[in-house]
Amino acid sequence: MSCTKKRFELTALATALMVVYAPAMAADKDLELISKISSSVSVGVGYWNNDRPQMGIFDGMRDDGAYLLLDADIISRNDDTGTWTSLSTTNLGLDSREINAEYNVQGNWGVTLDYNQTPREAPYTVNTSLIGLGTQEQVVGPAIATGALTGANVQLGTERQKYGLGFYKNLNFLMPGLAFKANYSHENKEGNRHWGRGGAAEFAVEPIDYTTRQFEAIFDYTSKLLQLSGGYIGSWFENANDLVCSRTAAQTCGAVGPFYLTLPFDNQAHQAYVSGAYHFTPTMTGTFKASYTHATVDEAVPTAGIAAIPRYVGAPTVFDAEVNTTLVQLGLTAHPMPKLNMVANLRYHDVNDETPRYDLIGTNPAGPVTGHGTPLSYTTKSGKLEGTYSLQQGYSLVAGIDYSDQERTVPVGSTAIPDSERYVPFRADLDEITYRLQLRKSLSETLNGSLAYLYSDRDGSSFAAGRNAAVDQIAPLHIADRERNKIRLTADWAPTEALGVQLNLETSRDEYGMSAARPHGVHEGEANVYSLDVSYRLNEAWQVSAWYSHDTNEIYQTGRGPGGAGIKDASQDDTGNAVGLNLAGTINSRLKVGADVSWVKEESSIIQTWTAGAVTQVPDITSTATRIKLFGEYALNKNADLRIDLIHERWKSDDWTWFFSDGSNFQYGTATDGTAVIVDPKQNTTFAGIRYIYKFR
């Protein structure tokens, strides 16, 4: 289907170009249009007539107003030396701008430079009297009366700015097939994230001021039979903040009273790896990878430096953590018979947390200790065997089996039984086996598709008991026994050159193993996705494509009822419907137009029951997003186009996350500062933009 669309676009383009310029162009000019590298610069202005809190989270155009539209794609190649020079900019006038520059002598050496800016704005406004947003000392402001909204309106959000530098050089002068590449990136992430004071539900802001640097240096060796890759990857995270003192006006930081909220420590990881492939025969290839990663944290603990913060005598003043990860993987792909393809993989992955098991909470000075650090390690051995056998008439049968055996840390807090520090039951071993079967029809010009079935069964060792009889009644989602059944049907039908139809049906069902002793947790889950895509080329100038998608997700869980009385259960049922429509074509030799429409509706319903009391159900939630995009591009001359874009967006949601049942804005409790969160449940916006596009070679 993509080929049809591609073919259409290029045909339409060539047709338009030929019609417009044919009288004036010689055959060599035709060839130049089609085969010579071209560049473009576009400049324009756009205007949004309203704020877009939900639809403009990431694109740098959240607020209403005018925006500079500036993009460039400048590229040249010296055909004699194979030297490429390029400068590409996207959204240069917006806070989501990207700049990429590259200089390379193809096949010899090259260098790249990148800049990438990504905003992320919270889709709501906070009205608060909090003082010190973005800092490590935050003061609860004067209380705001119910519904008063007398605080300051604050827009929370973060922004990433990432710089990258890359280098490549072939080292053929040392050894044919040897190459070296290195990449370095430096990212700053700054802003404020919605947080809590950690006591009761109260507003606070997490100050974000992160720096992440990553470096990799890799040697690649490639020959006809053997390929090797090996190198070093380093990653360093630095947080400019380590502790937030959240206090009232009457309190003093450093004294008793404020909440002291910790932030992530600096950390770093260093990995050395080697991977490779060897072609034993033209039909048999072996692959491998071995890597070792050493990740550490070595930081003074800020809460240990404040005398007013009670501290167990054995708690660390410096946090010295270490996680070492080892991966060994072997693979083999072979065609033992002309019609049979086999794939086998063995994998050993060991995440070993060697951080000391610190004493953290206890009765001074000699204990008992009632809270410990919990270093957690995982060793996973897995394997895969899969065969594909070619049958008659383009059919093939795929059968596979995957196996995973995982050893997991069971934290031990105290020697008492049950362990008072174990807030959920744990398992020391977790095993899963998966069987896959697929019948595939391919190698047909008109109809291709597949029908696949998957079954997996997960179980493990007996549960190490939780801290009390109530806690011990649950089987946590990710380690509970589980049976999974999944079926997927795909069909790709292209009855004519102009028409393409794709059908996709997927359904999966998880059933979790509950027992009389452990009756709580997730019992079952189900997911379905149905989609239909149609593409039709009306004629040489017009093409239309459309798709519809319907998906459902259901999950059912049980637990002990409020106060430990009776049993409660809850089922969440999410349904999504989405439609996309695209129309593109040429009105005449100079004018291209297009329309793109998307409509997405998400519905979420939760039903609860309780055997020991009445339940007031929570309202269903429906969110709808509609976007209509129109464009027209007019060829002013052979080097310049004028483009007009019109966009209309509608967002509507009755999500009550930030609304009380009477429809008023959510406001923190009466004993708090009264910070409120304001959400616009209906957002309708329209954009108009005009660009001048200059093209050159």
Add this chain to the structure above:
Amino acid sequence: MGMRERLGIFKGGLARLLWPVSATVLAFGLVSGLAVNAEDTPASNKLGKGDTVLKGDGKCTGCHDDSDNPSPTMLEERPWILSIAKTKHGTVADGRTPTCANCHGESTSHMKKGPDGKRPAPDRAFKKTTPAAIQDEACTSCHKGGNHMFWSSSAHANRGVACVSCHDIHNSGHDKARDRKTQTEVCFGCHKEQRAQMNRPSHHPVPEGKMACSDCHNPHGSSGPKQLKKDSVNETCYMCHTEKRGPFIHNHQPVTEDCSICHNAHGTTATNLLKQRQPLLCQNCHSSDSHRTQLMQQLPGRSTSTGALGAMARGCTNCHTNIHGGNSTENNATVGRFRR
């Protein structure tokens, strides 16, 4: 608010824009000025007499080029054939680049019509009826090792997805699969579930063009699960969310194991890519004692009740605010519950 304030270039401060532009241009100029040892480049594939865009293409472009023919021609039908000249494959100064025959075979039988008046297909035709493995031989004879190391054992290779199913070799300089703004058009051609998820209210900025599928996945195969670029889900997430790597003084077990226990990276209806609304998500593991037994409710008004607030605002994380892990040594049981 005035136009000047609204223009993005001024909004973030002119210096903010000038700095990266200046740095880019300066560094670029510096590097461009470096001497290049042209002898390190493999011998050139210079065009011969009669060639149009690739070495030895004369015998092909004699038909697959209509510059001398004013009637409806093959060029109109397949205008992209010659556009390979705009791509890396068309850089004839790089001696590694292919000729037509390298990919399509010598195709001598294709040069003239058969007894039935029809022209046999080239030796290697990139059609739906050509097995993917045969199509891919044209690519993997050069593109092996490095990022393609695990291609032979990848899900794509073993499900009949040929290189040209995603890549457009005769492109006009922009291969959709390699352009982050158009890449999803290629991936969503098959991955419909992920398309549906990306349309949900909470998603990574993929639809906005700020991320691409290939930022996390290597479609050519990898040593990680789900063709992830790194060896595990968490290592992949740490590429951008490094602050979550820890370890923390107080670890939250699922966080250390697999981010996807709680998050769906492709998109969700609940905020922050959470698979379920709170408190249901948390109650999948914690629902048996204390306020963890709470029912969901929409409150009529302001409340400080822990048990009542689990479904509103930030849910359980209203109080358990450091849910990914805490670093406090305060001698207080609440710190172990990610409240400090």
